[in-house]
Amino acid sequence: MPNNIFYTLQKSSFLDQKLQAYADTDYYPFHMPGHKRTDKLTLPNPYSIDITEIDGFDNLHHTEGILKDAQIRAAELFGAKSTFYLINGSTCGILSAISAALPKGGALLMSRNSHKAAYHAAYLRELETIYLLPSLTDFGISGSIPPAHVKQALEEFPQTGCVFLTSPTYDGIVSDIQAIADIVHAHGIPLIVDEAHGAHFMFSKNFPTPALRCGADVVIQSLHKTLPCLTQTALLHVNSKRIDMNLVKRFLSIYQTSSPSYLLMASMEKCIRFMREEGPGQMAEFTQMLRQFYKKAQNLRRLKIFTKDSCAPSDCFDHDFSKILISVGNTGLTGKELYDSLLQAYHLQMEMSSGHYVTALTSMMDRDMGFQRFWAALESIDHKNRSSDSDSSDQLLTTEMIYQIPKPGMSISMAMEQHTELLSLKASTGHISQEYIYLYPPGIPLVAPGEIMTGKLVHTISLCQKQGLSIEGLNDIENQKIKVVKM
Ligand SMILES: Cc1ncc(COP(=O)(O)O)c(C=O)c1O
Numbered sequence: 001m002p003n004n005i006f007y008t009l010q011k012s013s014f015l016d017q018k019l020q021a022y023a024d025t026d027y028y029p030f031h032m033p034g035h036k037r038t039d040k041l042t043l044p045n046p047y048s049i050d051i052t053e054i055d056g057f058d059n060l061h062h063t064e065g066i067l068k069d070a071q072i073r074a075a076e077l078f079g080a081k082s083t084f085y086l087i088n089g090s091t092c093g094i095l096s097a098i099s100a101a102l103p104k105g106g107a108l109l110m111s112r113n114s115h116k117a118a119y120h121a122a123y124l125r126e127l128e129t130i131y132l133l134p135s136l137t138d139f140g141i142s143g144s145i146p147p148a149h150v151k152q153a154l155e156e157f158p159q160t161g162c163v164f165l166t167s168p169t170y171d172g173i174v175s176d177i178q179a180i181a182d183i184v185h186a187h188g189i190p191l192i193v194d195e196a197h198g199a200h201f202m203f204s205k206n207f208p209t210p211a212l213r214c215g216a217d218v219v220i221q222s223l224h225k226t227l228p229c230l231t232q233t234a235l236l237h238v239n240s241k242r243i244d245m246n247l248v249k250r251f252l253s254i255y256q257t258s259s260p261s262y263l264l265m266a267s268m269e270k271c272i273r274f275m276r277e278e279g280p281g282q283m284a285e286f287t288q289m290l291r292q293f294y295k296k297a298q299n300l301r302r303l304k305i306f307t308k309d310s311c312a313p314s315d316c317f318d319h320d321f322s323k324i325l326i327s328v329g330n331t332g333l334t335g336k337e338l339y340d341s342l343l344q345a346y347h348l349q350m351e352m353s354s355g356h357y358v359t360a361l362t363s364m365m366d367r368d369m370g371f372q373r374f375w376a377a378l379e380s381i382d383h384k385n386r387s388s389d390s391d392s393s394d395q396l397l398t399t400e401m402i403y404q405i406p407k408p409g410m411s412i413s414m415a416m417e418q419h420t421e422l423l424s425l426k427a428s429t430g431h432i433s434q435e436y437i438y439l440y441p442p443g444i445p446l447v448a449p450g451e452i453m454t455g456k457l458v459h460t461i462s463l464c465q466k467q468g469l470s471i472e473g474l475n476d477i478e479n480q481k482i483k484v485v486k487m
Pocket residue numbers: 088089090091092115117166168169170194196197222232233234
């Protein structure tokens with residue numbers, strides 16, 4: 001079938017051609033970016049508006065004209081004192097915020113399930129890292145960070161200079177930022193919230209309260225993840241004097257490219273204008289679609305959809321229900337099989353799969369037709385697949401497995417600068433790791449650089465592998481060998 005678009009897609013060996021062929025298919029995106037490849041927002045031919053810092057177009061690293069005004073408009077819309085455009089994603093916002101909040105060698109209290117950018121900031125700024133463990137939900141994903149744990153940690157580690165949390169998580173779990181901000185501020189230090197997955201919150205009361213309204217000092221949001229904006233676009237909001245604005249600017253000028261794309265910045269300007277004019281209305285329609293979906297989902301017999309109500313309130317303070325988590329339940333499928341089935345049989349591209357669930361990321365740019373196709377596919381899979389004797393969630397992790405943060409042998413940055421040797425995991429007991437080992441979900445590192453490998457940890461890793469859970473982070477793709485600090 002040489003004329004078939006799917007044939008063209010398979011045969012394309014150049015990225016631009018393959019992307020075009022893909023755009024012509026009926027694959028539906030339940031993944032980022034939040035614009036969902038719709039033509040609701042358009043920009044001119046990218047080549048026609050791609051410029052550099054020519055006269056009249058300002059300079060992102062020294063704004064005094066059109067970009068300064070754009071950032072002021074963004075701050076007004078999101079309710080921040082100051083807002084910075086990021087064209088290197090939330091990644092560069094996290095690096096800059098942590099770097100600005102602490103002196104070199106300072107102490108950072110951070111949630112253990114933080115994005116790697118927070119770990120990288122600790123590496124680059126030689127920080128002492130102290131970890132907050134999220135609770136673990138019955139669904140097997142990381143829950144909220146309990147405010148009491150923040151209080152306890154700040155009393156135990158009075159050297160802490162800044163607290164960094166992720167809310168919502170990739171799975172949509174939100175922590176009680178208001179209560180945490182009060183605790184952190186009582187210690188006179190700033191709270192940085194990675195709200196990369198929550199830029200849409202402020203446009204609807206049906207979603208969790210945005211961190212900026214809860215007293216966070218710095219909030220970082222990816223526009224591209226949940227709003228109609230091009231990939232890499234994000235915002236960094238500063239909302240208090242607990243963080244030095246000049247230092248924020250200094251680090252942004254280090255971590256952002258010196259050639260910011262005007263195409264990306266135009267996309268941000270357009271997205272922000274769209275959200276100001278149409279955001280609340282679009283979010284209201286989107287909420288309706290989501291509510292209908294969740295209502296129908298109650299009829300599923302084998303698949304299970306995550307909801308806030310299925311968790312203990314202490315495990316999930318709030319949940320962003322635009323992130324739809326579908327557990328394989330007792331279909332007898334694995335998360336990967338469910339993901340593959342949705343993709344191959346129904347042309348529905350999910351955001352990700354894990355051992356026992358798949359994630360569909362939705363946004364206000366989703367169309368009714370997309371939700372209908374999704375529902376029809378789930379209903380059919382739910383009917384077709386056999387019941388397995390045991391609910392696969394029975395085999396989930398025990399808290400014991402992930403709540404054993406190894407003892408630090410040295411800081412992340414010190415470990416990264418050492419000579420290393422490659423050992424089998426079995427032989428690594430007693431050695432200091434130079435690598436991360438993540439268990440996904442819940443996305444918490446079992447070990448980070450500088451931490452000491454233990455027999456129990458090695459046993460946990462092999463147990464996870466036997467259960468088919470996803471171990472990530474090691475250089476060795478077979479997950480058999482680890483780089484450790486040479487003794
Ligand atoms: C929780 C979290 N924070 C930050 C980031 C980085 O965001 P960006 O891709 O905009 O750099 C991600 C990326 O997936 C993320 O999941």
